[in-house]
Amino acid sequence: MNYRIIIFLLAMVCVNTFAQWKPAGDKIKTTWGEQLNAENVLPEYPRPIMERAQWKNLNGLWDYAIESRLNKQPAKYDGKILVPFAVESSLSGVQKTVGEENLLWYKRTFTVPAAWKGQNVLLHFGAVDWKTDVWINDVKVGSHEGGYTPFSFDITPFLVKGEQMITVSVWDPSDKGPQPRGKQVNKPEGIWYTPVTGIWQTVWLEPVPEKHIVQLRNTPDIDNNKISIKASVAGSSFGDVVEVKVKDNGKIIHVAKAEVSNDVEIKLDNPKLWSPESPFLYDVEVSLSRNGRVIDHVNSYFAMRKVSMGRDENGIMRFQLNNKNVFHFGPLDQGWWPDGLYTAPTDEALVYDIQKTKDWGFNMIRKHVKVEPARWYTHCDKMGILVWQDMPSGDREPEWQNFKYFDGVELKRTERSEEIYRKEWKDIMDYLYSYTSIVVWVPFNERWGQFKTEEIVKWTMRYDPSRLVNPASGGNHYPVGDILDIHHYPGPAMKMFDAQRATVLGEYGGIGLAFKDHLWTPDRNWGYVQFKSSKEVTDEYVRFAKELQQFVKAGYTGAVYTQTTDVEVEVNGLMTYDRKQIKIDEDRIREINKAVIETVK
Structure with a gap:
């Protein structure tokens, strides 16, 4: 033929x-x-923090x-x-x-x-x-x-x-x-919201040698101008060597090696620090060799930044980035899509929500009871946004919420449920450890499935001492972790204060506006408060932000506004669920958001 x-x-x-x-x-x-x-669905390399040429x-x-x-x-x-x-x-x-x-x-x-x-x-x-x-x-x-x-x-x-x-x-x-x-x-x-069943992130093939790099664990230390890189290697044996080449804008500035069971320690002269204002990333080449012969090779990146807390001139415990006080301010970002549910239709769409968050003058995103694909975190690293990462809740909490646990007593999970939670929380932390943008871990949200809080939080702090831990955002409160997190709707309020930890307003706002032809359902839509025009929503947002400024002076060191987009029948987003309508005056929102952040010096 x-x-x-x-x-x-x-x-x-x-x-x-x-x-x-x-x-x-x-x-x-x-x-x-x-x-x-449909012939070219999410074609981008799915794991840019550790990239090989072939896939x-x-x-x-x-x-x-x-x-x-x-x-x-x-x-x-x-x-x-x-x-x-x-x-x-x-x-x-x-x-x-x-x-x-x-x-x-x-x-x-x-x-x-x-x-x-x-x-x-x-x-x-x-x-x-x-x-x-x-x-x-x-x-x-x-x-x-x-x-x-x-x-x-x-x-x-x-x-x-x-x-x-x-x-x-x-x-x-x-x-x-x-x-x-x-x-x-x-x-x-x-x-x-709607269930999400089955495959919801990219499926892909990758060729590797029998001995190959599985994961990189990067830990920066800006106080000593160094970065530690630990390469996990499948099939490794004593004598295998990991080599790291560090690049600044394409130029190799440092090379270091270590036997495979050891961390590669890299000392940098006058390192460039990462921040939302200047999200500088160092590119790296990591190779695995045996007897001088390179076996495997991956490209990656890291950033130099430090997450900590310290007291300001008034004795208030403040978040710090690179040893300087910083107010964390951003939206509750649920990461849902009307057409893809958990999955953004394209990489451009995935970037869009982060970019709008930056455009509106925020410096942080709280990723709410969901974990995103690897590319989302790389985009946050590159664009300069702080991330609070929630553990996805579970174990039938809507049923629990409708019953009786408002007396502050934690309900018991089954042994199986507890086992699942512990394994997946550890897996999530391992998966996301090297992403610069993540600065806070949040094991629980609003008492949903909350259990053994002190034990879980102490384990989280030990497992990753390089980040802060928010024990339970708006949940049952225990004297453990780095943060006391209060939820209050619709406007900001300070119901509690902790002089020993950072105090934050973990959720507030929820100002609703329903846009006809941009609704998940034509009726049954709701927000914590509802208005009829963009001006009214903007006015209310600015009023809340000015109130928040006073609470920042009184002791808040972070705040989360609900929310980035509408989600299904919730119409309290800063933009509609289909991302086709921005609901607020962006210039006014950006101006007041920056003013809130700058309240902390």
Whole structure:
């Protein structure tokens, strides 16, 4: 057959395949979602803090099926799903609920590039919610529990000649289970949102040598002008050497080596410090060698910055960045999308919310009961934004919230629930440790599933002494951790003060404005207070900010405004859920936000 005919037929197959996909449902969508190209979904390298030259993206159309948990692998699949969008989302092309009694199945074929011959092949998942089982060519290669952290399998022994088959099953009980899952519930309403089941971050392949770098753990020490870099290496043995080359704007300024079991210690002369005003990053090349021969090589980056606390001239405990007082001020950012749910339609969309936060004069984001893809944290590092990172809550807290635990007594988790929480919190901290922008860990939010607070907080502080720990944002308060966090709606207030710790207003605001044609539902929308025009919302925001300034002088050292965007039926965002309407006068908001931050000197 003529090769031109073959190419034509293959092209027609591709066209017909992608023609099977279109966004599902009639809910509002972002501009990025409306323009999404199903043939090129989230094509950017998914882990820029540790990048190799070769990789293969497996995003795109997969077969899917929803089957009872009692059944075996499906003999027939229901149709196509666009990975990595959760099956309940519009951009998946499916928009179906799975439920705790069923499994969500995925299947697709792929080929391994011929140039990777002789190397091991890793299969990476950015995140899958919640319990995942994976088969390669009908051989089960592994399982993973956890909805918010990346995981990988070395699939080299299971590859065959030619085309490969990958099969994935996912079980997600949502709010019927004991696992962390943020604000997902089976019956969304109010502050509780649509479930997110299955693959929701990029799936990709990467070739590596048998001995290879798995993770980098960077710990800056600006007081001594040094950075420690610890490389975790698979298959390492005594005598392997890790070498780090540090670059400043492309120029190598330092080279250091260490045996693989040791940290690489790097001393810098007059290091450039990272801050929201000047987010300078050093580029690094990290190589692994044996007997002088380089085995593996990755590109990365780090920044020099210090997170601490100290008293101001009035004796108030203040946050400090690089040994200088700083007021943390930013929005509650939930990271939800009307078309992708947990998944931003494009990388440009992912950047947009961070950029608007900067445009509005904030210097911080509280990432609320969700963990983002690696690229989000790199964008924060590059753009200069402080991040408070929440642990996603779970263990049926909406049920708990509606009952009786307002007497300050913590409810008991099951042993299984506690085990899941501890493992995933550690996994999240390991995953995010080297991102400069993260300055505060938040293990609990508003008593949702809060348990053994003192024990969990002390462990968190020991595990990462380089950051501050906010024990329970607006939750049951214990004399532990670095921060006392108060929630008060709608306007700011100071109900408590802790002279020994930093006192913050962890949530306030929630000023609502419903924009017709930009609503998740035409009715049932709410905010803590509601107004009818952008001017009214801006006036109220400025009034609250001026009140906040007085509380800053009295002792607050951080504040979180609710919230960046509308989310489903909540209309208290600074912009609409589809990101098409900014609700406030940006110039006025930027001016007052900067004035609030500058209250602390």
